[in-house]
Structure formats: structure tokens, C-alpha cells
Amino acid sequence: MTIKTVWCCSRCGGTNVEQVIHVWQNPNTEEIGDDAGGWDGESYCNDCCDDVMLEPDEREVEEPDPHPHTVTIAWGSESYRAADDEALDPYPYRFATKAELDAFMLGCHEAYGWMGFEVTEDSRNG
Numbered sequence: 001m002t003i004k005t006v007w008c009c010s011r012c013g014g015t016n017v018e019q020v021i022h023v024w025q026n027p028n029t030e031e032i033g034d035d036a037g038g039w040d041g042e043s044y045c046n047d048c049c050d051d052v053m054l055e056p057d058e059r060e061v062e063e064p065d066p067h068p069h070t071v072t073i074a075w076g077s078e079s080y081r082a083a084d085d086e087a088l089d090p091y092p093y094r095f096a097t098k099a100e101l102d103a104f105m106l107g108c109h110e111a112y113g114w115m116g117f118e119v120t121e122d123s124r125n126g
């Protein structure tokens, strides 16, 4: 849990609110400029269905899991794990995106059955 400033409706205390902001945007590229913090002063509560003032409130909020995509793998063959008391416990792997997890699993399947590997080319190394 993290303490965070949450903006609330001054009338009902709810957080289902919106405010009008202005930004500098390049009309050709739709890129938002660096000075994007302007506030035009209008706020609206979707619960009160009316213009309201917003008030800051310090609240405990639960941060989203940065690595919600998980897989747990028991390495080695089933017979090896059953026969060897020192076999590794299943190990959890956590990823930020499904694409990362998919790539990891592809690598596991590609490596299946080989006793080792050597990298002969890697685009990350230039």
C-alpha cells in the first residue's frame, strides 16, 4: 500500500471525477508538448452529474502489480524430480507483459531436450 493524493468531489467525496486540462499539442504529429500541466479550473463529478470543486485527500492506494503475467516451472523431467530429493522447487517467473511471457515460453520450448546452448548472434550486442 502506498499513500497517494487522490482528488475527490467536494460534494459527495467520490473519486469518479474529471477536470478540464489544456495541453500544447503539435497538430501535425499529435505529440503533446512538455508544458502540459495547465488546468482550466472546471471539474465535473460523474456521480453528482454536476460541476463541482475537487479537494485533495491522502489515501492508501494499492499499486498495480508491475509483473502480472506469471508462469511457474518445475525444471527437469518428471522422473528426475520424483527421484531426486535435491531437485529444484518449482520456480515462479514474473513478467510485465504477456509478450514477454510468450517469448520466455517460446525460449523454453525451443531449448527443450538440449543440454546447453551457445549464443552465436545477438542483435542486442550491435
Ligand SMILES: [Zn+2]
Residues within 6 Å of the ligand: 009, 010, 011, 012, 013, 014, 045, 046, 047, 048, 049, 052
Ligand atoms: Zn460528487
